[in-house]
Amino acid sequence: MPIRTTSTKAGTHQALINTSFESRVISWLMQDGWQVFTPVLDNGHATDILISDGPHFHRIQVKTAEAKGDDHMVENRWKESHVNVVVYFARNSNWGYVMPAFDEPRRPMNHPQHQKFEQGKNAFLKAFHKL
Template identity: 35%
Template sequence: MKESMVNLSWENQLACWLQRSGWEVFWPLSDVGQKTDFLISDGKNFYRIQVKALAANSFKTTTPNKWGRQKPKCDYVIVILKGCGQGICFKATDATSLTVNLNTVKGHKFKQTHSEFIKAFNKT
């Protein structure tokens, strides 16, 4: 239970940072196998976001691909590394293997601050 609350806190934090930067944020009523934690919109387009919070303390770690390999069920994946105050965001289509190596995936790393996250997300 405690672990799920920490992960939910990261979903909320990232959604707040995106909203502060001008994105509209939408929450699904339930996430039963859809692999979408929340959606964002720029007014024209919608993007599905999946958030993963890991206890790792470096990017030399892997995470299982639970968002789908052939046709991902989300557009962007944001991974928070709780042990080192950093994270990485990448397009779900750039990580289609069963296990994703965070040190080699094509993405943008960030420190866990609003400005650093938004810079990385906007590059993605």
């Protein structure tokens, strides 16, 4: 059996965790029939995932947080970008929110325009399609 024998630096470990959440969203959207693209570099554009149904494109930002509850405040980290959708995962639990990108500096996760989902393809896609 393969056993990892090297340690991973804290910053690298966090990058691996964040990328794993992006990979989940990519997989779920591909299974839903979307064309999915990932930028070579998203520095300054706040786009983790670009999806298309053919004629339409949508930019998605994937974020994670140590959320203590549904009223956790979300910081707008995509200001002045062209992001359409933000997917937030609670790293310390099994739920997340799909939300339209907003202009305010902060908003609670449980804002009325946000859709909560349990982490899994079907629940995510149901919330995603409600936007």
